[in-house]
Amino acid sequence: MVDVDHLAIGAALRTARIRRRWRQVDVAQRAHSSQPFVSKLERGQLQKVRLGDLERVAGVLEVRLELRAWWRGGELDRLRAGHHSAMHEIVTSST
DSSP: OOOOOOHHHHHHHHHHHHTTTTOOOHHHHHTSSOOHHHHHTTTTOTTTTOOHHHHHHHHHOOOOOOOOOTTTTTTHHHHHHHHHHHHHHHHHHHH
16 A cells, blocks of 8 residues: 655645746756656656656755554554564674
């Protein structure tokens, strides 16, 4: 299940661009991309966009993106913490 608000990301990119008084082509040039690609992002059409390309455009606009991994309502963090503790025990007990 992917829970990404594509329209909100697109709107954030567009707002940041307009605030700078840049055209889409200005963003595209700075991000080594194309104006149609920037337009696509601003419309929230992110389904087939590579993460690196999105990050590059967002970076040019100083928009911070966050990608998080969740599993079963936060159990992933507890599992990782437990795994780390177990590894720490193994390392310290063998010295």
